[in-house]
Amino acid sequence: MTMRPGRVHALHGFIGSGKSTLARQLERELPALRFSPDEWTHALLGADPPEDLYRPALAALLRLFQAQWVQAACLGTDVVLDYGFWSRRERDELRALCAQHGLDLRLYRLQASDEVLWSRVEARNARVSAGQESGSVWINPWDFQQFRQHFQPLDPDEPCAVPGSR
Template identity: 35%
Template sequence: MTSLHLMVGLPCSGKTTLARQLETKYSAIRLTPDEWHIRVFGHDFGDNMTEADELKHDSRHDAVESLMWEVASRVLILGVDVILDFGCWVRSQRDEFRSRANNLGVEFKIHFLDVPEEVLLERLEARNVMNQGETFFIPKAKLKEWMQIFEPPSPEELETSVDLTNEERELPYQ
C-alpha cells in the first residue's frame, strides 16, 4: 500500500540523511523544503536576522511546504510513496498530516529521530562549517530555542511509525 512517510526531528538529527535512504528503499519521492527554498529564494536565514527577516523567511518556507504538499498528494494518489522531510516539531502538525494521509486512503508512517542535545549541537557546528549549499546556516541559539518548542511524538503517535533499526537511529550527520 502507498505510504506517506513523515520525518520527525530537530535540525541536525539526521532526517534528510535517513530520508535519502528511505527514498531508495521505498522507490519514493523525497520532498525536503530546505533544498527547494534555497534554490528559489537563496540562503535567507542565519545570523543577525531581524524579526522582519525571520518572518519573510518563514512565509517563504510555508509557501514551499504548501507547494510540496500539492505535489505529494498527487504523487500519493498515483500510488507512489512520499517522504516529507518537514521535521513536524509539534503534534498538531503530525496529526494534520495523519489526517491528510487518511483522507487520501494511504498509510501514514512516522520516522522519528531522537537525538541528544549534545549530539545535535556537535552536528550543528559541523553542518555550519561545511555548509554544502543545500542547508541553511543555523545559529546555535536558534537551535536551542527550537529544542524548547519541540514536542517528541508520544507512544500513541508512534504506534503507526516504523520501528527504526539501531543502524538507522545512529546515522552519522552528513
C-alpha cells in the same frame, strides 16, 4: 486493475537528528519522491535567509508540496516528507490528511541528545560555509535553543517506526 496508493514516509526529529540523511536513503531504496523544504528555501533564499523572508517562503512551499505529495501518493508513488513534524498538531493533521486520502502513513522517529544534535549542526554549518553542502540552511546556537522550545516529542499514543524498519 486497482492501483495501490503510495506510502507516506514522514520524518519526525529535531535539527541534526538525521532526517535529511534518512530521507535521501529512503528516496533511493524504496524508491520514493522526496520533499525537503530546506533544499528549496536554500535554492530560493540562500543558506542564511532573513526571518521575514524565510517564514512566508516556507509556508508557501509546504502548501505547494502538500498538493504535490498527496497527488503523487494517490497515484501510487511513495513519498518522503523531510519536514520534522515538530508539533502534535502537525502530526495529527498529517494523519487526518493521509486517512482522508486512504494513504498509509509511516512516521519515523529520529532522536539524539542535544549535544549530539548540536555537534551535527556545527559540522553541517561548517560544510555550508565552505560551500561543500548545498540544500542546507545555516543554524546559529541562539536559533537552535529557541527552536528547541518548539519541538514536541512524540506522545506515547503516536505510532512510529525507527529508522531501518519499513
